[in-house]
Amino acid sequence: AQTVTQSQPEMSVQEAETVTLSCTYDTSESDYYLFWYKQPPSRQMILVIRQEAYKQQNATENRFSVNFQKAAKSFSLKISDSQLGDAAMYFCAYRSPPNKLVFGAGTILRVKS
């Protein structure tokens, strides 16, 4: 069974600084997708970024980027120029056929002003 591990229960970052959230996964599949979701106190899950396993280039969305290391099965999220609105729970997730999305336990990100 596929598993997703987030080893950092909680992280803190100073406003405007950069923070990296870690994620590793276990799979024997070759075709899969990886996602980072953000969950603010409102409970609404929001997609931050996604990465196709067949692409070597790391995905980037504005201040958010990933470091995808397929051989190491690692998928970290880097948030640059952190803002107060980035404070939330962040979940790493994995998806492959037959399409079940598997989540990690989450990392709480606190942003200090």
Add this chain to the structure above:
Amino acid sequence: GAGVSQSPSNKVTEKGKDVELRCDPISGHTALYWYRQRLGQGLEFLIYFQGNSAPDKSGLPSDRFSAERTGESVSTLTIQRTQQEDSAVYLCASSPPGTVSNVLTFGAGSRLTVL
């Protein structure tokens, strides 16, 4: 609708009662998921519907849990004889037909409190 709608937003019930949670997916989305999120924890997969295929029920924790979906429309998650450990937020998500790359859109969840 524009997003995934879940009701009720909050539900408080007494131990032993049955509850029904409703999810209205985005129109045209063939896939629908239910997840459970206990306080401060990650999302546990419960059940997955894909079109007219047999649902993947592998995540349902016990036979007190069941879910139904008619076609590609509304889904209901039923918990019978609720227990205190059932207290959690129940999240529903849907995604369009196609490949595994399709992104799930989540509802705001139903918070269940069992006294």
